[in-house]
Amino acid sequence: MSQHPGKWVAISNDKVIATSENIEELTTKIKELNDVLVAYSPTPSEKKVGYLL
Amino acid sequence: MKHIFKTIIDEDGFARLPIRIQGPHKRSIKLIAIVDTASSYTIIPPFACQLLNLPLYDKQNPEITVLTGSGYIQAPLKKATQIEILGSQIRKRNIPVLCHHIPRGVTILGHTFLKDYKATFNWKQNTFTLEEQK
Numbered sequence: 001m002s003q004h005p006g007k008w009v010a011i012s013n014d015k016v017i018a019t020s021e022n023i024e025e026l027t028t029k030i031k032e033l034n035d036v037l038v039a040y041s042p043t044p045s046e047k048k049v050g051y052l053l
Numbered sequence: 054m055k056h057i058f059k060t061i062i063d064e065d066g067f068a069r070l071p072i073r074i075q076g077p078h079k080r081s082i083k084l085i086a087i088v089d090t091a092s093s094y095t096i097i098p099p100f101a102c103q104l105l106n107l108p109l110y111d112k113q114n115p116e117i118t119v120l121t122g123s124g125y126i127q128a129p130l131k132k133a134t135q136i137e138i139l140g141s142q143i144r145k146r147n148i149p150v151l152c153h154h155i156p157r158g159v160t161i162l163g164h165t166f167l168k169d170y171k172a173t174f175n176w177k178q179n180t181f182t183l184e185e186q187k
Contacts, residue, residue: 008158023158027100035073037083038101040158050065052122053089053161 004041011037056185058141062174068181070162071139076105083139084160088181090172092163094119094151095136102152107131110149119151128153136166143185
């Protein structure tokens with residue numbers, strides 16, 4: 001997943017099946033699929049930003 | 054039987070758990086969730102709520118108000134058919150989930166999921182453990 005910094009990634013059966021720069025586009029790509037792992041891969045600078053949840 | 058899930062705490066101090074959220078009609082999606090004991094609710098991104106077509110948790114109260122670090126927000130409260138910790142037998146059915154956008158698709162496992170388990174952060178050994186106690 002770290003090979004796609006700044007992108008949304010969809011993974012199925014341990015393989016990247018789709019990527020996109022925005023979640024709306026990725027959602028369209030996977031809307032017919034089931035049980036897909038969806039995650040955002042942060043850029044190196046985004047990884048340095050802390051959280052206040 | 055006692056079910057246990059144990060994982061490493063990430064370098065940034067968060068315990069991230071792989072989860073499967075199931076909606077009606079056996080539709081499911083997998084996400085990576087941050088354990089947040091300060092969050093009353095389990096929070097999932099709106100795109101996941103839409104993909105799973107989650108129904109409202111309470112039709113009389115479609116939205117609830119919650120206090121965040123940025124002030125009060127209103128967000129729809131939906132019902133997930135099941136949330137499961139992948140790689141474990143830990144699962145819970147008919148969970149209220151807040152459908153709310155947090156940047157980077159952050160997903161939160163909050164009190165509504167955690168409340169029935171023993172959750173232990175071992176900061177010294179960088180491990181997080183979730184135990185079902187029957």
